[in-house]
Amino acid sequence: MMEYHIGTILVGSLKYDFLKNIPDYDVFNVEGIVQVLNYKRTGYGAEIFATYNDKKPKMSLLYCSESITLSDESEQNVDLYFGGRYYANKHMYILNDPLSYVVKKFKSRYVKAVDLFFDSACIHIVRKEKIDYFTYIPLKPKDIKENKFDRFKSLKLPELKNGNIRLDNLLKCTKDFSQKGNDLYVRREVVKGTFQIIENVDIENKTIVIIDDVFSTGSTIFEAAKTLYEAGAKKVIAIILSVNQLTESSIEYKNLKCKVCGSNMRIRMNNNTGELFFGCENYMEHEEEKNTGELIPGMNALKKKNKFEIYEIIDLLDEF
Numbered sequence: 001m002m003e004y005h006i007g008t009i010l011v012g013s014l015k016y017d018f019l020k021n022i023p024d025y026d027v028f029n030v031e032g033i034v035q036v037l038n039y040k041r042t043g044y045g046a047e048i049f050a051t052y053n054d055k056k057p058k059m060s061l062l063y064c065s066e067s068i069t070l071s072d073e074s075e076q077n078v079d080l081y082f083g084g085r086y087y088a089n090k091h092m093y094i095l096n097d098p099l100s101y102v103v104k105k106f107k108s109r110y111v112k113a114v115d116l117f118f119d120s121a122c123i124h125i126v127r128k129e130k131i132d133y134f135t136y137i138p139l140k141p142k143d144i145k146e147n148k149f150d151r152f153k154s155l156k157l158p159e160l161k162n163g164n165i166r167l168d169n170l171l172k173c174t175k176d177f178s179q180k181g182n183d184l185y186v187r188r189e190v191v192k193g194t195f196q197i198i199e200n201v202d203i204e205n206k207t208i209v210i211i212d213d214v215f216s217t218g219s220t221i222f223e224a225a226k227t228l229y230e231a232g233a234k235k236v237i238a239i240i241l242s243v244n245q246l247t248e249s250s251i252e253y254k255n256l257k258c259k260v261c262g263s264n265m266r267i268r269m270n271n272n273t274g275e276l277f278f279g280c281e282n283y284m285e286h287e288e289e290k291n292t293g294e295l296i297p298g299m300n301a302l303k304k305k306n307k308f309e310i311y312e313i314i315d316l317l318d319e320f
């Protein structure tokens, strides 16, 4: 299923170098986007690229809203904003994904791009509604003991600070846990009761933004949101740098192979013309033409190889 998958919808034709992923859907007009999104699959967020003019597109935040159940069985909504995709090391994807690289780096040191992402995402939300607190997912006790890099504390958030807004530490993590290799249901159990509101903070009737770096099944961020709601929060909004691509991308990805040396072909750009083409790792050393492929035929070959098809709703119903 497509739970929490970020897809790409391309409007128009493949032309520019901003495309990092094979589009899930090529559409040719706004009605086409609506049709795709009307599949209404849980957790399918789509970045939409349009090639209507020569300007490079601006990335926007992906938004969705999820309902969570509190201990008293009541329901609350969490608004989620996502920055982009995260591919774990095992994923073979068509291009090395720049955001995944940044996410990995941020685990151990300050990264300016991450700082600017959170800063502008927070500012975007401040412009839309009144926020009482900005907070983050705290380190686990073991990490504090081992003096692990506290990544969210390293953020400078320059624009937020200009507006006299700080990132506050509202939550305390009370136990060590690991989510590695756990499925969704185990993850939800493992994280239960992990967070506590730190002393002397009044959460009652407050609107709170909480930030984190990777969203996999949502267990951690939803548990944190639950803790805040149960302490009386009015509204919880989450900003997450990236969404772990657990579905489509965790299947084996079949690359195009070079006919000369057998290495993987990937999309490359001709620096002079800006044109995109497929080239292998050693294409510079090969004789001309033998080792490169045109973009559109290459994309089509890849789609065919990896069976990136649009499934009709009726097919899904039959299967599940």
Ligand SMILES: [Zn+2]
Binding pocket: 258, 259, 260, 261, 262, 263, 280, 281, 282, 283, 286, 291
């Ligand atoms: Zn080659």
